[in-house]
Structure formats: C-alpha cells, structure tokens
Amino acid sequence: MLNVDLWGKYKRLRETVYKKYSKMHHAEHLHGPNVLVLSPHPDDDVFACGGTLIRHISQGHTVKVVYLCNGGKGITGKSETEAANIRKQEAKAAAALLGLHEENLHFLNMPDDRLFRQEARAAALLKPLIDRFKPDLVYLPAFTDNHSDHFSTNRILKATAPAKAMIAAYEVWTPLVPNLVVDISAEMDRKTEAIRAHRSQLHELNYLDAIVSLNRYRACLYTKKKMAYAEAFCYAPAPDYFALFD
Numbered sequence: 251m252l253n254v255d256l257w258g259k260y261k262r263l264r265e266t267v268y269k270k271y272s273k274m275h276h277a278e279h280l281h282g283p284n285v286l287v288l289s290p291h292p293d294d295d296v297f298a299c300g301g302t303l304i305r306h307i308s309q310g311h312t313v314k315v316v317y318l319c320n321g322g323k324g325i326t327g328k329s330e331t332e333a334a335n336i337r338k339q340e341a342k343a344a345a346a347l348l349g350l351h352e353e354n355l356h357f358l359n360m361p362d363d364r365l366f367r368q369e370a371r372a373a374a375l376l377k378p379l380i381d382r383f384k385p386d387l388v389y390l391p392a393f394t395d396n397h398s399d400h401f402s403t404n405r406i407l408k409a410t411a412p413a414k415a416m417i418a419a420y421e422v423w424t425p426l427v428p429n430l431v432v433d434i435s436a437e438m439d440r441k442t443e444a445i446r447a448h449r450s451q452l453h454e455l456n457y458l459d460a461i462v463s464l465n466r467y468r469a470c471l472y473t474k475k476k477m478a479y480a481e482a483f484c485y486a487p488a489p490d491y492f493a494l495f496d
C-alpha cells in the first residue's frame with residue numbers, strides 16, 4: 251500500500267470535479283462507442299463495472315479490457331505463476347459471461363502489488379493500444395481507491411494522455427464521491443454469475459456479498475429513480491480528472 255493522503259484526495263475530488271460537474275445523475279444511454287476498461291487485477295472490471303459493461307455491449311459499443319497485473323499474489327498457497335494462470339482463465343470466463351469476446355481482452359502480465367515500480371513500462375505497453383483504439387470513455391479505479399496498484403493505474407493512464415476521452419472512475423476498495431449512477435438492476439444476475447467465475451478470489455474474501463451490497467447501497471441512496479442495484483462512478487473529462495493527482 252502507498253502511504254496516501256486519502257482525505258486530501260477526497261477533498262480535491264469534492265472541491266473540483268464534484269462541484270464542477272455537480273449533481274449526481276443517472277445515465278440511461280452511456281457514452282461510447284469505444285470503451286476501454288483498465289483493470290489493475292484480473293477481477294476489478296467485473297466487480298466494479300460489470301453491469302455497466304453489459305449495458306455498453308447491448309448499446310452496440312466496443313468494449314476492450316486491459317488487465318495490468320497478473321494477479322499472481324492473489325491465491326493463498328499457490329505460486330505466482332500458478333495463480334496468474336488460474337486468474338487469467340477466470341478473467342476470460344467472467345468476461346465471456348458479460349458478453350466480451352476474448353480478442354477484446356489484453357493482458358499486460360505485470361507483477362502483482364509492484365505496479366508502482368513499473369509505471370513507465372506499463373504506460374509504454376498501454377500507449378499503442380490507446381492510440382489504436384482511441385477510446386471515447388475510459389473506466390479505471392478512482393485515484394482515491396485504497397490499493398497501490400489501483401493508484402498506479404491512474405498514473406499510467408495519465409502518462410498515455412488520452413486527452414479527448416471521458417473518464418469514469420470506479421470503486422472497489424474505497425467508496426468514491428459519485429456524480430454518475432448506472433442502473434444495473436436488469437444486469438445484476440449476469441454480473442453475479444461473472445463474479446462467481448472468479449472462484450479463486452471468492453475463497454480469499456467474500457467479494458460477492460461486498461459487491462452486491464455496494465451495488466444495493468448505491469441504488470438505495472439514489473432517490474430520483476427506483477432501482478434495485480446500481481454502479482456509481484466519478485465522471486469527468488480526462489484533463490479535469492488528471493488534474494486531481496500527480
């Protein structure tokens with residue numbers, strides 16, 4: 251973990267993005283059509299925005315996922331190589347359940363928990379993908395999310411400078427300050443199946459209850475529309491989002 255000033259980061263988020271783009275809103279039609287998801291570990295994509303990705307695909311958008319770390323430290327009792335292999339298979343199975351084709355999954359195979367040492371290398375691997383794909387929208391963990399690899403993912407994207415993209419920052423380890431809520435009530439069953447595909451991770455922690463509860467919490471707190479489950483994001487143009495952290 252980095253020794254981050256989480257409260258300072260939250261304040262910057264609230265005082266800039268949240269005020270500028272103000273009110274929490276609900277999006278029926280999502281921005282696209284080229285959607286890139288940065289998933290620091292092989293499960294963050296499904297946990298954080300799996301329901302929203304199903305909706306993008308049903309709108310006809312192209313969704314590509316880049317998995318930065320190999321997940322090699324994520325299975326107790328397994329070597330890094332064994333764990334990385336298992337988790338890659340789980341990521342593919344889970345992504346297929348969301349409707350993602352394997353050709354749209356990219357594994358950078360960086361070592362787990364040490365991304366901060368290899369941000370320049372990761373950015374060099376990511377840049378050609380971004381230049382080719384030209385994403386209109388990029389999902390990534392919020393820079394306030396309390397995991398070192400998740401923060402590094404923000405710095406890596408910033409280094410590739412996709413200036414024209416919109417950013418939708420998501421939450422995994424730390425609830426964020428949201429200004430966008432996506433109703434995933436109709437997609438929740440499929441999302442739950444995709445979470446279950448990360449079998450090795452459900453043995454480590456009860457991610458299923460954590461994520462289902464988080465999605466339920468977001469739905470309950472959004473009062474303007476009745477929904478059963480929702481995913482929440484901090485949504486802003488890339489330059490505004492990147493200005494929030496170094």
Ligand SMILES: [Zn+2]
Nearest residue numbers: 290291294397
């Ligand atoms: Zn992660």
